[in-house]
Amino acid sequence: MAHEQVVSRPVTIAIDAMSGDQGPSVVVPAALEAVRENEALSIVLVGIRSELEALLREGHARIRIVEAADVVKMNERPSHALRHKRNSSMAIALGLVRDGEAQGCVSAGNTGALMAFGRSIIRMYPGIERPAIAKQIPSPRGRCHVLDLGANVDSTAENLYQYALMGSLMATAICAQPEPRIALLNVGEEEIKGNEQVRLASHMLAQCDTLNYIGYVEGSDLFRDVADVVVCDGFVGNIALKTGEGVAGMLIELLEKAFSRTLYGRLVGLLARPIVTRLLQVVDPARHNGASLLGLQGVVIKSHGNANECAMLAAIRQAVCEVELEVPRRINERLDDLML
Amino acid sequence: MAHEQVVSRPVTIAIDAMSGDQGPSVVVPAALEAVRENEALSIVLVGIRSELEALLREGHARIRIVEAADVVKMNERPSHALRHKRNSSMAIALGLVRDGEAQGCVSAGNTGALMAFGRSIIRMYPGIERPAIAKQIPSPRGRCHVLDLGANVDSTAENLYQYALMGSLMATAICAQPEPRIALLNVGEEEIKGNEQVRLASHMLAQCDTLNYIGYVEGSDLFRDVADVVVCDGFVGNIALKTGEGVAGMLIELLEKAFSRTLYGRLVGLLARPIVTRLLQVVDPARHNGASLLGLQGVVIKSHGNANECAMLAAIRQAVCEVELEVPRRINERLDDLML
The missing domain is CATH 3.40.718.10 (Isopropylmalate Dehydrogenase)
Structure with a gap:
């Protein structure tokens, strides 16, 4: 995980910008720093447009906003989120990965809900029963x-x-x-x-x-x-x-x-x-923030809920790294041979 | 847990002297130091007499040896030890507590076997299903x-x-x-x-x-x-x-x-x-070595298997402390009121 990543192919990461204890006030500066240090990186911030625009000020050519009306709460039951929060920043960010508009997603939100939405929105590897962190x-x-x-x-x-x-x-x-x-x-x-x-x-x-x-x-x-x-x-x-x-x-x-x-x-x-x-x-x-939701056919990185800007940046880098290395494709290709 | 304990009433601790990675070569010096720093303490070393006597040299008035022909191995199945190792240093040391010849026991041996022998030799508190460490x-x-x-x-x-x-x-x-x-x-x-x-x-x-x-x-x-x-x-x-x-x-x-x-x-x-x-x-x-086997009507302290002399001394002090504070009696007296 190099800190000044030199990436040749363009990478787009969707961020659940309303997630984490600090929400956009941590996510937006981390996103700005991430695109600054990596010229091949584009970021989609998913959340409440007005809040995000206020923090982005003049904006950045490689950062765009996708509106999400709702937010999954930290203590919300995953089953409740799954039924009632299809318009949340979390669900929409994952949807961008499913639709190929982003190659990876980062969220500092409710882990259980991220797992549940991950399983429901992004396909799992065939035969894998449960994703793991x-x-x-x-x-x-x-x-x-x-x-x-x-x-x-x-x-x-x-x-x-x-x-x-x-x-x-x-x-x-x-x-x-x-x-x-x-x-x-x-x-x-x-x-x-x-x-x-x-x-x-x-x-x-x-x-x-x-x-x-x-x-x-x-x-x-x-x-x-x-x-x-x-x-x-x-x-x-x-x-x-x-x-x-x-x-x-x-x-x-x-x-x-x-x-x-x-x-x-x-x-x-x-x-x-x-x-x-x-x-x-x-x-x-x-510096070591960012855990992988392993089992999904896409890169989904869970950040600590209390991540600061430096920690959120580390999670974004982790997502970029896994996209660059094509981790999901490489796991998928070999998994079949190893299954019992 | 004072390090230079001033104890008024006499206390006797039985030690499974063959236990731990180093066996008697760690236990005997720790026992000598323990009786030196605490004038009310007597120790019974349980193990192979010749080995213990060689290490004790001129001996000590408050240290005596009780012979045990056998030793429980670190990787031995508890059920096997229970059936075949009744003459082990571990079982005999616990027996001294049961018979009132010692008020507490220290072992750095096989945890599972210590639990099994503890339950079989020393009574448990009525109603408690399993002892805990x-x-x-x-x-x-x-x-x-x-x-x-x-x-x-x-x-x-x-x-x-x-x-x-x-x-x-x-x-x-x-x-x-x-x-x-x-x-x-x-x-x-x-x-x-x-x-x-x-x-x-x-x-x-x-x-x-x-x-x-x-x-x-x-x-x-x-x-x-x-x-x-x-x-x-x-x-x-x-x-x-x-x-x-x-x-x-x-x-x-x-x-x-x-x-x-x-x-x-x-x-x-x-x-x-x-x-x-x-x-x-x-x-x-x-310095923090010595865990309590809680649930037995007697003081039984488990030391780390790789304890050095300083660590073994800490475990002996922990046993003395629990005997002094009459931990088993005080738990036993109040447990009944709290059981469901």
Whole structure:
């Protein structure tokens, strides 16, 4: 994911501009920055025209607005959104991808509704039961694709097996890894550990010759470069991800407090600033914002609801990257051979 | 948990001295240090006498050895251990608690076997279906008791409710919190989030007048002092805990690398050393080693398998603390009133 992307083919990304805690006030400046840094990128902002125009001021040749009268609320039931919010910025942005007017979509909105609309508006890969949320977790030794991070609770062994297939193909498409190491997240590395679903999924993966399945890993292994793709149920993955973010946030807070308490601390803090800043970039959630809704035949990126401008920009870049690499086409082409 | 404990009443702790990756070579020095710093403490080391005597050298008046011919292996099935390892250091150490020869037991051994032997040798609280593993998670703003951390996968709503009861009473006993805030770990704070078990447990907890149930929290909330007791299934809790430890380990490694790469980095690292060392003590797993097997009518502390001497000492201190505070008696006395 280069930060100053040099893209040859034109790419259009639709953004659910009313989504996220800050809505257009974060989305519009991020969109302006995204088209500034990438000359091949066009953006369609979907939302309430008057609000968006006020923020866009003189506008930009590669940013256009598509009106959407409605907005999906953050705490709205997905089934309710599906029935009553066909005119929402979220649904219309996804519709632009279906209709080929955009190649990818970014939303910081209600995850459940985005999943539900995604499934209903954009086709899924044939045979895939449920889409999953996938994200690259940064570590000092590389990146690890983790899925599912919260799309589905109560995943079956079959679901876990399908996440592994999609994750493997995604890692190959994004990181050019020909045989990514696939692992299942479990409470121990021994065969007897875990619940029924995980043990059954392990059995299924072990029998698949075309996947490089390496067995179980534990939570601490996510940062040790022992696997390229780690598969888990969405309930588990979401809690693991947020716990990890919580620990990182706590340590950063402690470090900043320590560097501000005493005169000595403040002095050392000043000297250490460039070192610590570079270090924190590795784990800064804003720089790694943007999770993929994997399973849809189109690029759909979910941004954190509380994304700031920098984080929203990262999510847009992620969408551009997946469009450029033709991730959905490349997964679709190979998925059939791998299905049980 | 004071580090130089002044204890008035005599306390005896039995240690499964053959347990853990390092076995007696870690347990014996930790035991010697524990009796040195606490004059009211006696320790019974359970294991192979010749090995223990060699490490104890001239011995100590308050350390005695009880012979155990067998050892439970780390990857042994609990059911196998239960049938064939009645003469193991683990089973004999638990037996000393049952027989009143010790008030608490510490083991760094096979968690599943410790649970199984615990249930079979020491009685459980009446009505409690499964014991849970509980631990205090450190944060800058206090401590949060989290359970279950891996004793049980596939916890039912009833199990989760019982973990909440035991956790609440434990927080009251250990931290003198009269009305600890109880929360359920979930993938969002909204009512509709989560799986069936969590939603049902939430309903049960909300109807219990005597508990201070505050609703759902997310993984990142574990470090924000929003709850005193956080309840989850053991599969989820174990993975969350280990992911958090993984992030902390990664950040510490990054920090140390940054402070050793360049001449400037090394200089700043030297100046920052006292500040960073104090900071890392807050999250150092060794200083917080020792999880409680909650549900048994006796103090049983599980140490990390890879505990070093400092970590084993922390686990022994945790056992002494719970014996001193009479945690099992205090839970037992109040549990009956709270059971559904």
